[in-house]
Amino acid sequence: MVQTIFSDTIVALSTPPGAGALAVIRLSGPAAISITASVFSRKSLAEAGGHTLHYGTIRDPASSDILDEVVVALYRNPRSFTREDVVEISCHGSDYVVRQVLALMLRQGARLAEAGEFTKRAFLNGALDLAQAEAVADLIASDSALSHRVALNQLRGGFSQELRDLRARLIKFAALLELELDFGEEDVEFADRTGLARLLAEVRGVVAGLLRSFELGNVIKNGITAVIAGRPNAGKSTLLNALLREERAIVSAIPGTTRDFIEDEVSIDGLRFRFVDTAGLRDNPADEVEAIGVKRTRQRVRQAALLLYLFDLTEMTPADVQAEIQELTTGLELPVLAVGNKTDLASPEIQNAFAAEFNATIPTSQATVPLVLLAAGRNQGLEDLQSALLTQVRGSALENTASATIVTNVRHARALETAALHLAAVQAGLDTGRGTELLAADLRHALAALGEITGDISSEDLLTSIFTEFCIGK
Known part of the structure; x- marks a missing residue:
């Protein structure tokens, strides 16, 4: 098991509100299993292994009333979405039943989850990076084959890995520039300027390509x-x-x-x-x-x-x-x-x-x-129109979306623009022989911008802004 950073347990309805055949109520946190076990008919739940299903009833201990027959899915940390103990209760989709079960879990010690808090915990506990966490919302909202494909690719970490590779290579040069600053009085160069220029050209090309993909990504998503x-x-x-x-x-x-x-x-x-x-x-x-x-x-x-x-x-x-x-x-x-x-x-x-x-x-x-x-009235030529529409919108750029990295998030695009600006400044500094301290400063800003996308560098305000856009229960 791993030690998670939260001491409280949250609960929320994770399926859309409204009457339906089934509803799923999710708990996450250190007491998720014990809270469920305290109202579940199968007392062996506390000793059950992870990734198991259990059929039984939910009973209110105060009144001994049975609220519903349910199936409980149990996931033990760290092998869960949030890397905490997680319980998902599948009950009948009556609004009344859902309200009663939720109220019972709150009385037993759980706290109602905030918007996006399950995914936020997954990020803070290291199960996802920030770009992958945002892809969860995109995947839920996807309503076409292409938007689903792009969101799934991002959720699997393709975009994040590309950014981490870029940052790792830049960090090596940044460290050498910082080392030069430590030995500033001795007038030595640890960072090969020619190698840095080659790397900058390559990285700037990748960042420019990602920015160009945003126009297409925005079409796919919206x-x-x-x-x-x-x-x-x-x-x-x-x-x-x-x-x-x-x-x-x-x-x-x-x-x-x-x-x-x-x-x-x-x-x-x-x-x-x-x-x-x-x-x-x-x-x-x-x-x-x-x-x-x-x-x-x-x-x-x-x-x-x-x-x-x-x-x-x-x-x-x-x-x-x-x-x-x-x-x-x-x-x-x-x-x-x-x-x-x-x-x-x-x-x-x-x-x-x-x-x-x-x-x-x-x-x-x-x-x-x-x-x-x-001839619209006779439905003649519509295939030609549809083909022309697709050509105007996408050209040939969508042919490789199964493997290509497509930027769909406005926040990511803005961060990439910031990174591109500072990378251009580093290149200009190399061309004009600018001092090491200025090169190092611009490189730090570029690294910070790239790090903000994956959450390697983040702030509480940024996380609040992102996760409050999620639905409760996600």
Whole structure:
């Protein structure tokens, strides 16, 4: 057994609140087993081995009333999630039963756990580092194949190990620089500047790669908002319904039917998209309500991560489409897809001529705007649109997510930015012959920033900020 750092025992409901078939109540701490044994019908629980299951009843000693029939899972330290003695009680999922069992555990000496306290104890007891602990929350919140894969990779320690390898190599040079400071009066160099420069170039490249991955990681974790905009009657609501595979928006031949946002989410090849149907864009709205809708559409475009500019292939020329995309995205660095709708009403010759003319010009300040042609009302061409969406969002970067390290956490990205800044300062110091004390100071700051990610360097304020975002019972 190992000596843990907590003397109290915590308890909480670890499954979502509300009625269900089963609920799991978790205890962790030095008295977790004895508290459970004091109300459990199987008195041999205190002597039972870890990783065992026990069927019996929970009885209130004060009234002798049986509260429920349960299964108790017992884990002895250090072979548990928190590296403490842990008990998980599987009872029936009645709100009343859960309240009664929790109240009984509190009367027997347990304390109600704070938000994220089980995971916090796992971190403080050395079962997880801080990046892995945060991955627990990401794994619980994952709602797509990719977000699940990235969170699981981080939970297994891939990201943490990469950072520790970087820090270990930098620490060797930092120690030599500190040694030079101790012998400052003797004007000696223990740290090979050429070797340090090579290492810095390599480490800075890795940190830069991790920072570049954050844009992709943010998409994987939080999804991407794709706004569907265009003129009235272009088929925006029809396209939304086709993408969602349900009649989510009202479709009408009357222009200006959509007056406000209609939005919903769908997963495409493991990536979560939030599609937003907007009011049609025109210079002379029919009434004040439609005018407000048009204004809101322009505002929503500025908040989007991706724009689907939808147009009626039978009514607009390539020059019209390009001009409207340019006007709508002026001042924005926004990926755009031009989507020509109603191919069922245009001959193949018209479609080919349109595509050739569209692709022959540069439509916006961007290098290119991909063109997709489809018939939303007939569900034709949706596969091409989905493929284009994935290409715009991820390029080829997601092909290796099973093994690649992807940064998804804002705190991690900020720490990496800080580390990159100080590593650049160390490099500049080497280039200009800056003094050892300045090189050592910048290197210490870079190491501290990297250490904050895994929790090798942490503060109580930082831990409080992180773990209070967790659910109680996690």
